[in-house]
Amino acid sequence: MRALIYSFQTAFKSIWHEKWINLLTVLSVSIGLLILSSFLTVTLNVDSVLDRWAKSFGLVVYLDETLSKKAENTLKDFFQEDTDILEVIYISREQAVNEFRETLGPNASILDELNENPLPSSFELKLKRELLDTASVKKKAAQIEQMTGVEEVQYGEKWLSSLNSLSEILQISAMFLGLAILIAIIFITYNTIKIFFYRRKDEIETLKLLGATKGFIRMPFLIEGLFIGILGGIIGALALFGIHSLIVFKGVEFMPSIKTIIISVPLQIYISVPVAGAIMSFIGSFIAVGKIKY
């Protein structure tokens, strides 16, 4: 415990003594984390928009015209029991023609020319979010198409594919950017702590000769690295909060539609920014201190 107190005292003395280089490191870490968290927030916002779009996505199952009411009900029960399907909406032939009439508006009179209703009854099926990738939807549609009484299954294949591509691109970009920034934070802290380590080389040598353990020598540097990461993270999170608030409150004045797109930054992001900073900086300082040999 006393060794820990000593380590904290030494670390904070060094932080104060080397305040400018520490300040620069903290700012570099916070800028890196701000970029990362901003990108994550944008990804989350786009994802939420995609999610809202996805909710409106459905498979339209057109039924055989000759299918009896009983057979239609059997199919409905089957769909309702399927755990992949969130919602089943039945559209009768009459409803379909009425909807079509509404869509046609003033031109609806052309429907009167027809002797009989040409539209089949159908089911609109809303699938689970995790099944909304092109391959899964295609597979599901093919399965349903094989069922007795099903004439055709339709869905917006191209639309779904674009939606998924956009989501994938964002996720991959977030992953690479995140990885690059986290490595950069490790490297920034590594450099700073390495400089401190070299500056205090004589002191470390003396400590070793006086009988200091490796932990005793390492600890102040690790605390310093941890401090840099946490402080950088807190500043990054505060900056994110500031920028987000500015967009929400001031951006709306210039672009009112922004309100419908932008979502609030989850608390997890605000917490994970200093945590990520702390972990990466700790790793950086750990590598910088390296192996201590007697």
Place this chain on the structure above:
Amino acid sequence: MIQFSNVSKSYDGDVVFNDITFNIEKGDLAYITGPSGVGKTTLLKLIYCAEHPDNGQIVVAGWDLNKLKQNTIPFLRRNVGIVFQDFRLLFNMTVFDNVALALKIHNLHPKEIKGSVNEVLKEVRLKHKEHVFPQHLSGGEQQRIVIARAMVSKPTVLLADEPTGNLDSETADTIIKLFREINARGTTVLIATHHSELFHGTGRRVIFLNDTRVEKETIG
């Protein structure tokens, strides 16, 4: 307390010690001497594990250094006080903090550290300079801080490498007197020096090193 058995050491083919054997008993005050470059500093380094022998066995305060693991070396060094030739004082710390550092490593309570440091600074007659930084002190005073730092943790063995190197004879006498006082308390003291006047007439053991061997052992 310090036992060398058939110890050999060389650097890149240059032999420093060839099969040297000697023994220093607990509570002794002994001198290692010989011409410059004979390996006096290397011999001390072998004792505190800053160097390792190529062959042979070294036992210090009951520790067989051949069997010592990297992680155990600090604990050996806590039993061995060292007065370095180049002092190794930290110039960003006051006299008090330089001496206290040795005890902080031992994880002692601050009150205990303060008491011990004050006591040892009185012994080396530097209590009045506890808040001064080492660079503002004379060579003799710096040397006394190094001795204070080496003795504050009450080691069983105290090693001194040319402790009077650049000091005038009066200051050198004060330093040697300090070593005698430390030894009188039961600490084994080994002083490496090439100044023969330090051990002449002391009645202490003197080990002469020459040409990679222990040339002779006499009483000073």
